[in-house]
Amino acid sequence: MGRFDGRVAVITGAARGIGFGVATRFAEEGASVAIIDLDEAAAAEAAAxxxxxxxxxxxxIGANVAKAEDTEAAVARVVEELGGLHILMNNAGxxxxxxxxKMTEEDWDLVMGVHLKGHFLMSKAAQAIFVKQKYGKIINVSSTSAEGNRGQANYSAAKMGIQGFTKTLAIELGPYGVNVNAIAPGFIATEMTDQTAARLGLDVDEFRKLSAEANPVRRVGEPADIAAAAAFLASDEASYITGQTLYVDGGATVA
Structure with missing residues (x-):
């Protein structure tokens, strides 16, 4: 018996990286899983x-989480094809x-749209189901960059906004049996962080080594580290936890 037998989980931005790691963990523990990604072919391939x-x-499922019609259609399709909805992880970013x-207005709007508006639209679509059934788990993805990071005014603002959004939804939805929490990853070895290395002109291995040396546990994180935290927060073991942001960063923010 798995923790999520009979449950349906949706993870956005899950065709690769952290999202796919979480989707894999949920599947291993018995859940039916919907992977939502901007690229439907990649989402279908990952789901398979x-x-x-x-x-x-x-x-x-292919969807742009920054568009209401896409999120509503995606959630409706999940319920129709998988038979319900119990867990939502807003991971797309x-x-x-x-x-x-140097930051353009487009740079700002794109990041705010995918992160803040995407979290809002997916959560709004899912909560209608959660409230009706008096049960649901929402996990939002913030970041240690919420504390501020050079060159990431847009990303940092969006990620700190997600933490306030999480607290507010916890207050509003708690009476209806819905837990809402956030995870703030530190450095996680993914394609996205590899792209950051390239942007900084660093070798990927060198970049990871420097990042590992910057936290107390002296290693970089893996998608499985975030998946472990998400599996706990999505479980009934965490039913008395809501409105919290869990930093999964090897201690980087307390070092």
């Missing part, structure tokens, strides 16, 4: 790779890093 338990199903004087 999940290690599903007997009787569980998966689906890959992008970076458009630059110093303030």
């Amino acid at each position: 790779k999940l290690p599903l338990a007997e009787g569980a199903k998966s689906v890959g 992008i970076t458009r890093d630059n110093l303030l004087f």
Whole structure:
């Protein structure tokens, strides 16, 4: 028996990286899983790779989380094809890093749209189901960059906004059996952080080594580290935890 037998989980931005790591963990623990990604072909391919338990199903869905019609259609499709909805992880994200004087209005709007508006629209679509059934788990993805990071005024603002959004939804939805929490990853070895290394002109291995040396546990994080935290927060073991942001960063923010 898995923790999520009979549950349906949705993870946005899950065709790769952290999202796919979380989707894999949920599938391993018995959930039926919907992977939502801007690239539907990539989402379908990722969904087909999940290690599903007997009787569980998966689906890959293409959607732009910054568009209400896409999020509403995606959630409706999940319910129709997988038979319900119990867990939502808002993971979709992008970076458009630059110093303030170089950052364009488009850079700002794109990051705010995917992160803040995406979290808002997906949560709004899911909560209608959660409130009706008096049960639901929402996990939002913030970042240690919420504390401020050079060249990431847009990303940092969005990620700190997600923490306030999380607290507010916890207050509003708690009476209806819905827990809302956030995870703030530190450095996680993914394609996105590899792209950051390239932007900084650093070798990937060198970049990871420097990042590992910057935290007390002296290693970089892996998608499985975030997946472990998400699996706990999505479980009934965490039913008395809501409105919290869990930093999963090897101690980087307390060092």
